[in-house]
Amino acid sequence: MPPNVILIMTDQQRADSLGCTGNPVVQSPQLDALAARGAVFRNHFTPHQICSPSRSTLFSGLYARHHGLTRNGVALPEELPLITHDLKTAGYRTHGAGKFHFQPILAGPEHAMPDSNAFWDLPQSEGWTGPFYGFDTVDILIGESVSATEGGHYANWLRDTAPGAAALYLPEHALEPGPADLDEVWKSAIPADLHYNTWITGRACRFLQEQDGKQPFFLFVSYPDPHHPFSPPAPWCDMYDPQQVPAPALAADELAAMPSYILDGDREEAAGSYVDFLRNPGPPREQGFMQTTRRFSEASLRQAIAHTYGMVSMIDDCIGRLLAQLQAQGLAQDTLILFTSDHGELLGDHGLIRKGPSPYRPLLHVPLVMAGPGVAPGPRRGLTSHLDLRATLLEHLGLAAQDTDGVSFQAMLAAPDAEGRGKLYAEYHPRTRMDTYNQTLLTEDWRITIYPENPDWGEMFHLASDPGEHINLFFSPDHANEKQRLAEQMTCEFPPAPQAGGPSLATY
Incomplete structure (x- = not known):
């Protein structure tokens, strides 16, 4: 029988x-232990720094321009083949627990989409558990933080288990007042045993308890954190001293040499907070809510970082429960485990927070840990991408290859020194500012980003000498030849596709 697969x-x-990726402060003992017996991919990237496009790329092995979900607010076509369909065809039992984000959260009831809040007011939501995008069954959570209590299985469970507890997620019920200059930072009053991370883990463990080892399974466990707002519950909100977290990496005036929309975005963000947007979305705003940290004190920003670390440690603790359940079922030796994230967070680097159009490394560079049958321990240095995971899993499991945009890095699982990609592409499709559409070519030494709709903008970094991406060389005369070479390569191999994607059904 082929191995089981758990994708976290x-x-x-x-x-x-x-800890296993070099953080000197974060306590992640469960993932560190997983990494010690498996592979840590040091240079793993997503081609899309926005939630839904990245998730859809991981499951389909296609760029967003090909699977259609180019921006939040678009639905992934239900007929599109995904890794879940591949595994079902091969006899796997498929289940998912947590956040999927394959459909717009605010899609209207006429669409009857289970990943939208409106679906859960419809009669057909009663008792519904799937099928859903190749999953036989699902336990769905929609959104994160204050928005996770409006629709989905978790919202129904919380309403039935602890009536009124949903309000404890709100900042006005915080355990103590948050900083006045950064209203996305607070200590959530929701008890940890009612928190969605705990619920997701419980649902995943329940699924494992039902497995008898006679049929292989694919289990997707998807946590909404550490996405902003930065609002973990106790005790995780107090786990880290803000004064002990690493300071963000930034250089003086570095944004002056970057595309002007980055600084312009502060004006839009000043119009209202992200929490206000979640409560009353209003007109569409650009994805990611990127803004500078100029209005935030150092203490407030450090508190956001400390809370992020707290959310990471809470998830690590949940993963410990999950792995203990797997061990108790006698399935640990026969299960391939993957841990990753859909995209990253700026968290103060470059004087910016959250995410946005610019594909800085903190947004595209994500963790990937793999352990289980056929995976040799040790770090992997080669470039790998979310785009490649479907092809890699199919080859590793001995299943038929499918037509995707990715390339399998299965050789790296058994041989830590095997080579990865020579390059990878990334792409950002905007929601409101169409001139921020951009394409990126990333190699071991260079990152170049072009804006086909605005030739006055561009980004180019020599990663060999500037790994933190602080010195934009795009308009440097001394680097004109290199820029032309890289730009022409990208235009030839990955031509612009600013109009790609399906119709927008909702703001997000």
Whole structure:
């Protein structure tokens, strides 16, 4: 029988946020132990720094321009083949627990989409558990933080289990007042045993308890954190001293040499907070809510980082429960485990927070840990991408290859020194500012980003000498030849596709 597969995913988690990936402060003993017996991919990237496009790329092995979900607010076509369909065809039992985000959260009831809040007011939601995008059954959570209590199985469970507890997620019920200059930071009053991370883990463990080892399974466990708002519950909100977290990496005036929309975005963000947007979305705003940290004190920003670390440690603790259940079922030796995130978070680097159009490394670079049958221990240095995971899993499991945009890195699982990709592409499709559409070519030494709709903008970094991407060389005369070479290569191999994607059904 082929091995079982558990794919654990977080939302908006940087590659450097775990002990096993070099973070000197974060306590992640469960993932560190998993990494010690498996592979840590040091240079794993997503081609899309926004939630839904990245998730859809991981499951389909296609760029967003090909699977159609180019921006949040678009639905993934239900007929599109995904890794879940591949595994079902091969006899796997498929289940998912947590956040999927394959459909717009705010899609209207006429669409009857289970990943939308409106679906859960319809009669057909009663008792519904799937099928859903190749999953036989699902336990769905929609959104994160204050928005996770409106629709989905978790919202129904919380309403039935602890009536009125949903309000405890709100900042006005915080355990103590948050900083006045950064209203996305607070200590959530929701008890940890009612928190969605705990619920997701419980649902995943229940699924494992039902497995008898006679049929292989694919289990997707998807946590909404450490996505902003930065609002973990106790005790995780107090786990880290803000004064002990690493300071963000930034250089003086570095944004002055970057595309002007980055600084312009502060004006839009000043119009209202992200929490206000979740409560009353209003007109569409650009994805990611990127803004500078100029209005935030150092203490407030450090508190956001400390809370992010707390969310990471809470998830790590949940993963410990999951792995203990797997061990108790006698399935640990026969299960391939993957841990990753859909995209990263700026978290103060470059003087920016959250995410946005610019494909900085903290957004595209995500963790990937794999352990289980056929995976040799040790770090992997080669470039790998979410785009490649479907092809890699199919080859590793001995299943028929499918036509995707990715390339299998299965050779790296058994041989830590095997080579990865020579390059990878990334792409951002905007929601409101169409001139921020951009394409990126990333190699071991260079990252170049072009804006086909605005030739006055561009980004180019020599990663060999500037790994932190602080010195934009795009308009440097001394680097004109290199820029032309890389730009022409990208235009030839990955031509612009600013109009790609399906129709927008909702703001997000």
